[in-house]
Amino acid sequence: MNKELLLDRQIYGTQQRNFAAALAAGVIILCAVSMGIGYAPLDFGVALNDVITGKGSLAAIVLLELRIPRALLGALVGFSLGIAGAAMQGMLQNPLAEPGITGVTGAAAFGVVVVFYFGLSELIPLALPLGGVIGAIIATVLLKVASGRGADNTTIVLAGVAVSSFPGALTALALNLSPNPYAATEIVFWLLGSLADRSLQYVWLVAPLMALGWALLLASGKGLDGLSLGEDTARSLGFDVGQLRMLVILGTALAVGSSVAASGSVGFIGLVVPHLLRPLVGHQPSRLLLISGLGGACFTLLADILVRLLPIVPELKLGVVTALIGAPFFLSLISKARPRS
Numbered sequence: 001m002n003k004e005l006l007l008d009r010q011i012y013g014t015q016q017r018n019f020a021a022a023l024a025a026g027v028i029i030l031c032a033v034s035m036g037i038g039y040a041p042l043d044f045g046v047a048l049n050d051v052i053t054g055k056g057s058l059a060a061i062v063l064l065e066l067r068i069p070r071a072l073l074g075a076l077v078g079f080s081l082g083i084a085g086a087a088m089q090g091m092l093q094n095p096l097a098e099p100g101i102t103g104v105t106g107a108a109a110f111g112v113v114v115v116f117y118f119g120l121s122e123l124i125p126l127a128l129p130l131g132g133v134i135g136a137i138i139a140t141v142l143l144k145v146a147s148g149r150g151a152d153n154t155t156i157v158l159a160g161v162a163v164s165s166f167p168g169a170l171t172a173l174a175l176n177l178s179p180n181p182y183a184a185t186e187i188v189f190w191l192l193g194s195l196a197d198r199s200l201q202y203v204w205l206v207a208p209l210m211a212l213g214w215a216l217l218l219a220s221g222k223g224l225d226g227l228s229l230g231e232d233t234a235r236s237l238g239f240d241v242g243q244l245r246m247l248v249i250l251g252t253a254l255a256v257g258s259s260v261a262a263s264g265s266v267g268f269i270g271l272v273v274p275h276l277l278r279p280l281v282g283h284q285p286s287r288l289l290l291i292s293g294l295g296g297a298c299f300t301l302l303a304d305i306l307v308r309l310l311p312i313v314p315e316l317k318l319g320v321v322t323a324l325i326g327a328p329f330f331l332s333l334i335s336k337a338r339p340r341s
Helices: 002-035 044-053 058-092 104-118 127-147 153-177 181-191 200-219 221-227 231-236 241-263 269-281 285-309 318-337
Strands: none
Touching: 002 058, 002 269, 002 285, 044 058, 058 127, 058 200, 058 221, 058 241, 058 269, 058 285, 104 127, 104 153, 104 181, 104 241, 127 153, 127 200, 127 241, 153 181, 200 221, 200 241, 200 285, 221 231, 221 241, 221 285, 231 241, 269 285, 269 318, 285 318
């Protein structure tokens, strides 16, 4: 039996490395495709050469200031949402847990709206991502408290609705009381989720916090494996369940809060991607984390490319496209989880 178990682990370990390599290659390819797509025609080779040689041509400016930041943020945001979704599902032991559905994304969005509303982003460079991180931390803690121990699918969804309702109402209140209608309109467009018109400054601002969140989530992998066998079993294996939860909460808050600060609310990536990839890694939480991050990056880049290819002006928001894809998927999962009479 031990030999069979060891063989299974070796097989899934090899598969994981192969999947990770394939997805990483996909991320690189999709980043290159994303940089080459836009409303204005661009000779990618000439623009890249101008950037490398320091020539300040229009093509170089478009590539460096618009196309490259959009592609990089697409990969970073997608990776963050994918890995956070997999980690939350592992921590809550529930396949329906996801930053958007559980209210974490909405709370992070409210944290950023507060920064917008009071003009703190003009005074403190890190105010936007930190506002998102604080909101995400509060929501994740409230979700864990509201759902309780060993919650079923229905309880998780109801707790997520409860957690997301309050920051949603406060966001609406902030928009209603906004003294500047143009600022309110800008916040609304940002809340819909988009990677358009982001500069490299956004990348440098959120990437370090995202990377720290990824490190915490990846560090929780073995603990999530133990937790999948039950809390008592995890403790008997030597895992500190409280510390494990803090790792996941902080990691999720850093990754998701920073993502929301950069792109607005982009939902369902953390739900769809782990579900599609989980069978490929033997349903083992630790192996799913990295795979889901890379899969989330591919998913987000594909959705953002689709946004620009659709003949719609102005372009659809990224959050709208992911919701159109993810909402039916979510309903199908609820239908499958419903007890059959």
